[in-house]
Amino acid sequence: MIYHIPWINMPVRAVLGIWHQLSKKEIPELAKCSVLMRERSKVEETIYSMQQAGAGSLQVISDFDMTLTRFAYNGKRMPTTHNILDNRLLINEACAKRMRELMNTYYPIEIDTNRSAEEKLPLMVEWWTKVHKLLIQQKIRKDMLGMAVKESNAMLRDGYKQFFDRLSENQVPLLIFSAGVGDVLEEVIRQNHVFHPNVHVISNYMDFDHTGVLRSFQGQLIHTFNKREGALSQAAGLRQLKGRSNVLLLGDSLGDLTMADGVSEPKNILTIGFLNDQVEERKESYINSFDIVLVNDETLDVPNSILRYITSSRNK
Numbered sequence: 001m002i003y004h005i006p007w008i009n010m011p012v013r014a015v016l017g018i019w020h021q022l023s024k025k026e027i028p029e030l031a032k033c034s035v036l037m038r039e040r041s042k043v044e045e046t047i048y049s050m051q052q053a054g055a056g057s058l059q060v061i062s063d064f065d066m067t068l069t070r071f072a073y074n075g076k077r078m079p080t081t082h083n084i085l086d087n088r089l090l091i092n093e094a095c096a097k098r099m100r101e102l103m104n105t106y107y108p109i110e111i112d113t114n115r116s117a118e119e120k121l122p123l124m125v126e127w128w129t130k131v132h133k134l135l136i137q138q139k140i141r142k143d144m145l146g147m148a149v150k151e152s153n154a155m156l157r158d159g160y161k162q163f164f165d166r167l168s169e170n171q172v173p174l175l176i177f178s179a180g181v182g183d184v185l186e187e188v189i190r191q192n193h194v195f196h197p198n199v200h201v202i203s204n205y206m207d208f209d210h211t212g213v214l215r216s217f218q219g220q221l222i223h224t225f226n227k228r229e230g231a232l233s234q235a236a237g238l239r240q241l242k243g244r245s246n247v248l249l250l251g252d253s254l255g256d257l258t259m260a261d262g263v264s265e266p267k268n269i270l271t272i273g274f275l276n277d278q279v280e281e282r283k284e285s286y287i288n289s290f291d292i293v294l295v296n297d298e299t300l301d302v303p304n305s306i307l308r309y310i311t312s313s314r315n316k
């Protein structure tokens with residue numbers, strides 16, 4: 001049954017205990033068994049509210065690695081933007097080996113549920129700093145990045161074309177906020193033909209000298225647990241996002257939840273978390289933190305179905 005009483009505003013409807021319950025037909029993907037929600041009614045109310053406000057009030061903020069890209073394919077781990085650089089065109093075997101050792105040391109810390117974000121923070125700085133130093137020593141050439149992306153296994157999640165194209169067609173800004181390598185990230189979306197004008201990227205960008213050789217990384221380092229700082233200093237200033245008070249946020253790490261902290265006067269923020277790894281250990285914290293949790297879901301079906309519903313509004 002659908003309770004739709006448009007002249008009573010949302011807080012009043014919430015107090016009265018009547019909310020817009022989405023029918024199974026409206027967003028059938030929310031009934032998939034890989035979809036977990038702490039408070040289904042709140043999710044439905046938020047989506048309904050966003051649909052009423054229309055595409056003109058919406059912005060999408062998304063993490064990149066393992067959120068817009070696949071975590072696994074045919075049982076094999078897919079590369080992050082840092083891992084795409086593990087290509088002999090760019091770095092030698094010794095550097096690749098060291099980067100893998102660092103990954104084996106620090107990745108388990110990144111996803112450890114027994115450590116707080118505060119505890120992880122200095123260790124993440126250590127990881128990123130060590131890896132960026134190694135990459136700079138390799139004198140990576142800018143003109144080789146495209147080939148490294150082509151030769152990599154990196155894949156955007158199934159349904160990516162629909163996701164990027166729908167946002168572009170509805171002029172909804174998409175902010176990709178990544179602690180990965182911006183130059184590689186851009187190349188991935190360019191090679192998949194979805195780097196539309198509504199896409200904005202905040203990430204770790206390489207700085208090349210006049211001969212096209214990597215000499216440093218630009219600006220403040222972004223890692224998994226300092227996205228809030230980037231949200232306040234960079235995202236908040238983006239003209240294209242101004243006045244868009246409804247946010248759909250996608251991430252795969254609890255650190256991604258701070259990506260919308262720079263949005264001024266948000267009305268509705270709906271968060272979707274991809275739970276890719278260490279599922280049983282992390283399930284509870286993800287359910288307590290994200291509005292919607294997608295377990296081992298390599299597709300963008302759920303975000304796409306929500307976007308289809310929101311952009312079907314009459315008042316775009």
Ligand SMILES: Nc1ccn([C@@H]2O[C@H](COP(=O)(O)O)[C@@H](O)[C@H]2O)c(=O)n1
Pocket residue numbers: 063064065066080081082083103107110127128131177178179180224253
């Ligand atoms: N040397 C590194 C450092 C980090 N990673 C992974 O990249 C992810 C960050 O990118 P997002 O787009 O997800 O912000 C992060 O989750 C790390 O696991 C890496 O692979 N190598």
Ligand SMILES: [Mg+2]
Pocket residue numbers: 063064065066067251252253
């Ligand atoms: Mg990620």
